[in-house]
Amino acid sequence: MNLNIEVNNNVLTAMPGDTILDALNRHGMNVPTLCHLKGLMPSGACRMCVVEVEGRKNLVTSCSEPVMDGMKIQTHSARVIESRKTIVELLLSNHPDDCLYCERNGSCELQKLAEDLNVRERRISGNKNNYKLDVSSASIVRDPAKCILCGRCVRVCEEIEGVSAIEFVGRGSKTFIDTSFNHGLNVSTCVNCGQCIMVCPTGALKEKPHIDEIKTKLADPTKTVVIQYAPSITISLAEEFGFKPGQNIGGIMNAALRRIGFNFVFDTSFSADLTIMEEASELVHRITTGGTLPMITSCCPGWVKYAEEFQHDILPNLSSCKSPQQMMGAIIKSYFAEAEGINPADIYSVSVMPCTAKKFEQQREEMTQNGISDVDAVLTTRELARLIRLFGIDMDKISPELADSPLGTRSSAGKIFGVSGGVMEAAIRSAHYFITGKELIKFQVNAVRGLAGRKEAKVMINGLEIGVAVVSGLKNAEILMEEVRNGRKDIHFIEVMACPGGCINGGGQPIGTNEESLRARMKSLYEIDEHDAIKVSHKNPYIIELYDKFLGKPLGHKSHHLLHTNYQERDVN
Amino acid sequence: MKSKVEEILQQYPNAGRDSLIPILQSVQESLGFLSEESVVQVSKFLKMPASKIFGVATFYNQFRFTQPGKYHVMVCRGTACHVLGSATVLEEIEKYLKVKPGMTTKDKIFSLEVVACIGACGLAPVISINGEFHAKVTTESIQSIFETYRNREV
Structure with a gap:
C-alpha cells in the first residue's frame, strides 16, 4: 500500500518504511546531506537534511524520519534554508581556511554546500581546529583539523568493513575522530582499504601521496622507471578526465604514461593471468590432495591484513599466491630485468592501483627479494590523474597506444579481476581446464557477477561439485568465515574483496564514485570480456612463454620463490 | 595467577x-x-x-587513562569557583606541575583532574589534594601548597 505525502504543495506517493529522504530522492527531489550514507543506518547528526513538517514544532531530519500518510513537508522554506545555511557557517567557523592547498579543493562537499547555500561572507568566526596530522599509516593520511564529525568514516569502517579502527573520541566541542588510545593508524586495526576516504566529505582523509618520489625517479637518468596498472584503472581513470563513466581509455592512458616518461608500461591484468595460473593450480592441488579447504583468495591486501588480525585460524586457508601487483613486481625485477639486461636495483617499479591498501602491501617485508622491493611506489587512480595533469598531458588529443610486450598482454580473464566475482570466474575457467583438459563451453559464470555483497554458486567440473562463494565488504567476509567455522562444508573456494563491489569501488578510485558509476565500470569490464578473443589466463601466449622460458611450471620452485608468500598473525587493537 | x-x-x-x-x-x-x-x-x-x-x-569525565600520582589533585571548575578565578588557578597549576588535566607528573607524585563542582562553594576557589581541601586558592599560594606535599616525599 502506498502512502500519499504532500511535498512543497505537490502530492507524491511514498512507500511504507521509507524515510522522508528516500521518498524525496525517489521523486528526484534533492535535499542536501552530509552525514547520510545510502544503505547504512541513518545518524541524523549533521542536520543538513532538515525539512519542515506541518504540525511539528522543530525541524525534522529527513534522513531518519519515516514518512507517514498525509504528511505535509516543506523542503526549502525560508526557515529550512536559514537553518541549513547556519549549520554550514558554523562548520566553516572552525574549519581550516586552506582550500587552495587542500587535496579536495573542487571535490569537497562542504565547499559545495557553502556555495549552494550562498555562504559568501564570514558571519561566524571561531578558533580554528588544531590537531596533529596522522601520517603513521603506509596508506592513509588523516587530518582531524578538517574533520566535520559527520561520522561517515566511522560507520563505513564498522558497518561495511567490520574493522572499527576509528571512533568518536571525547565529548562535546572537544570531540574528534581517532584510533584507540590516540595511537597512529599504523598500529590500529585499520586494513588500509580506504573506504573512509571515499565517504569523507572533506579533506580529512586522503591517501599517502607517492607522486613526489616518482617525479624524482623519473628525472633520474640512472633509473629505468616502469609502471603497471590494475584492470579497473583503464576505465575509472576516464571519469577523472570528464569521459563518461565506463569508457575504457586504456590506450590513451598508455600513451600518457609514456609522455610522462615511464620507460615501460605494463598491464597488471597480465600478472592477474599469472595469479590465476598459480591460484587455480593451487586450488586443484588442494582439492585433489586433501589440502586445507575452502581455499580463500589473497589478491586483496585489505582482506589479507584483516585475516591476519581478526581471523588467524583461517590463515592456512588463504592462497599462498601474492597479489597480481606483487607478482608483476617480482617478475619485472627478475624475468624482465634479466631479459633487458638491467640490474634490478636500477629499476624503479611503480603501480597504479584503485586501492590504498596496495601502498601498505608494497612495503610489506615479505614482498622483497634480496632486500629489493618487488614494487617501489603505488599511485591511486586519483594520484595518476594528478600526475597526468602535472605533466600537462591533454587526454583528448593523444592517440591510443599499446602497452609494452611481453608483460602488457592480457587475457580478458585477467581484466575482470577488477570487479567482485572476477577472480572467481577467471579461476573457474582455468581450474576447469586444468582438471579436465577441456575448456568450458560457456565461460560466463553469471551467479558470481553483480554488485551483491555475497554471491554463491555450485560449479560442476568432471562430475565433481565445487562450491564457490564471493563476498565483498569485510563485514560480509566475517559472516561467511563464521559459517565456515561453524561447519559449512559445501564451499571449496572463496573470493574476498574488502571494498563493496570489488576494485572498481576501491579506496583509490575517483571521489564521487556512486552506484551508477560502479555499474558502468562493471558493465565495461564484462563487455571487454565479451569481445576479447582470449578469455582464459592459460591461453595468454605470453604467460605460456613466461613459464616456458623462465618459471617452469605453476607451483614450481621458481614460482614458489617469486610468486608466493606467507602470512602472520597480527596483534593490534 | x-x-x-x-x-x-x-x-x-x-x-x-x-x-x-x-x-x-x-x-x-x-x-x-x-x-x-x-x-x-x-x-x-x-x-x-x-x-x-x-x-x-x-x-565520560570519570575515566582516566594514566596512572594517578601519589597525590591526586582535583581542581574545582564549578560556577562559584569560576567566578572567583579558578581558570587562572588551573592555568597556574598546569604551569607549575607541567601537566594538563588527565595527566600525571613525570615523577608520578601529582596527577591533575578538573571536576565540575566539589560542593565547597563557600571556600571558592577550591582544590582538593587526596581529599584534603585547600580553600581560597590564589596563584600566589599554589607553590607553597604543592611544596608541602613534595616535602613529604624527601
Whole structure:
C-alpha cells in the first residue's frame, strides 16, 4: 500500500518504511546531506537534511524520519534554508581556511554546500581546529583539523568493513575522530582499504601521496622507471578526465604514461593471468590432495591484513599466491630485468592501483627479494590523474597506444579481476581446464557477477561439485568465515574483496564514485570480456612463454620463490 | 595467577555491551585508571572493538587513562569557583606541575583532574589534594601548597 505525502504543495506517493529522504530522492527531489550514507543506518547528526513538517514544532531530519500518510513537508522554506545555511557557517567557523592547498579543493562537499547555500561572507568566526596530522599509516593520511564529525568514516569502517579502527573520541566541542588510545593508524586495526576516504566529505582523509618520489625517479637518468596498472584503472581513470563513466581509455592512458616518461608500461591484468595460473593450480592441488579447504583468495591486501588480525585460524586457508601487483613486481625485477639486461636495483617499479591498501602491501617485508622491493611506489587512480595533469598531458588529443610486450598482454580473464566475482570466474575457467583438459563451453559464470555483497554458486567440473562463494565488504567476509567455522562444508573456494563491489569501488578510485558509476565500470569490464578473443589466463601466449622460458611450471620452485608468500598473525587493537 | 582485570571480568558472566560501563568502573576502581591492556582485555571479553571502548570511556569525565600520582589533585571548575578565578588557578597549576588535566607528573607524585563542582562553594576557589581541601586558592599560594606535599616525599 502506498502512502500519499504532500511535498512543497505537490502530492507524491511514498512507500511504507521509507524515510522522508528516500521518498524525496525517489521523486528526484534533492535535499542536501552530509552525514547520510545510502544503505547504512541513518545518524541524523549533521542536520543538513532538515525539512519542515506541518504540525511539528522543530525541524525534522529527513534522513531518519519515516514518512507517514498525509504528511505535509516543506523542503526549502525560508526557515529550512536559514537553518541549513547556519549549520554550514558554523562548520566553516572552525574549519581550516586552506582550500587552495587542500587535496579536495573542487571535490569537497562542504565547499559545495557553502556555495549552494550562498555562504559568501564570514558571519561566524571561531578558533580554528588544531590537531596533529596522522601520517603513521603506509596508506592513509588523516587530518582531524578538517574533520566535520559527520561520522561517515566511522560507520563505513564498522558497518561495511567490520574493522572499527576509528571512533568518536571525547565529548562535546572537544570531540574528534581517532584510533584507540590516540595511537597512529599504523598500529590500529585499520586494513588500509580506504573506504573512509571515499565517504569523507572533506579533506580529512586522503591517501599517502607517492607522486613526489616518482617525479624524482623519473628525472633520474640512472633509473629505468616502469609502471603497471590494475584492470579497473583503464576505465575509472576516464571519469577523472570528464569521459563518461565506463569508457575504457586504456590506450590513451598508455600513451600518457609514456609522455610522462615511464620507460615501460605494463598491464597488471597480465600478472592477474599469472595469479590465476598459480591460484587455480593451487586450488586443484588442494582439492585433489586433501589440502586445507575452502581455499580463500589473497589478491586483496585489505582482506589479507584483516585475516591476519581478526581471523588467524583461517590463515592456512588463504592462497599462498601474492597479489597480481606483487607478482608483476617480482617478475619485472627478475624475468624482465634479466631479459633487458638491467640490474634490478636500477629499476624503479611503480603501480597504479584503485586501492590504498596496495601502498601498505608494497612495503610489506615479505614482498622483497634480496632486500629489493618487488614494487617501489603505488599511485591511486586519483594520484595518476594528478600526475597526468602535472605533466600537462591533454587526454583528448593523444592517440591510443599499446602497452609494452611481453608483460602488457592480457587475457580478458585477467581484466575482470577488477570487479567482485572476477577472480572467481577467471579461476573457474582455468581450474576447469586444468582438471579436465577441456575448456568450458560457456565461460560466463553469471551467479558470481553483480554488485551483491555475497554471491554463491555450485560449479560442476568432471562430475565433481565445487562450491564457490564471493563476498565483498569485510563485514560480509566475517559472516561467511563464521559459517565456515561453524561447519559449512559445501564451499571449496572463496573470493574476498574488502571494498563493496570489488576494485572498481576501491579506496583509490575517483571521489564521487556512486552506484551508477560502479555499474558502468562493471558493465565495461564484462563487455571487454565479451569481445576479447582470449578469455582464459592459460591461453595468454605470453604467460605460456613466461613459464616456458623462465618459471617452469605453476607451483614450481621458481614460482614458489617469486610468486608466493606467507602470512602472520597480527596483534593490534 | 589471575590478573586484577580477569578477576573483575569473571564477575560478569554472559555480559553484553550494556555491561561496559560498570566493568570499566570496576577496572578503574581496582587499577586507579584504565590501562591500555585492560581496555584490550575488556574488548576481547565483550567482543567489542577497543576503539569503541576508548570512545565511550573518553566521553565520560570519570575515566582516566594514566596512572594517578601519589597525590591526586582535583581542581574545582564549578560556577562559584569560576567566578572567583579558578581558570587562572588551573592555568597556574598546569604551569607549575607541567601537566594538563588527565595527566600525571613525570615523577608520578601529582596527577591533575578538573571536576565540575566539589560542593565547597563557600571556600571558592577550591582544590582538593587526596581529599584534603585547600580553600581560597590564589596563584600566589599554589607553590607553597604543592611544596608541602613534595616535602613529604624527601
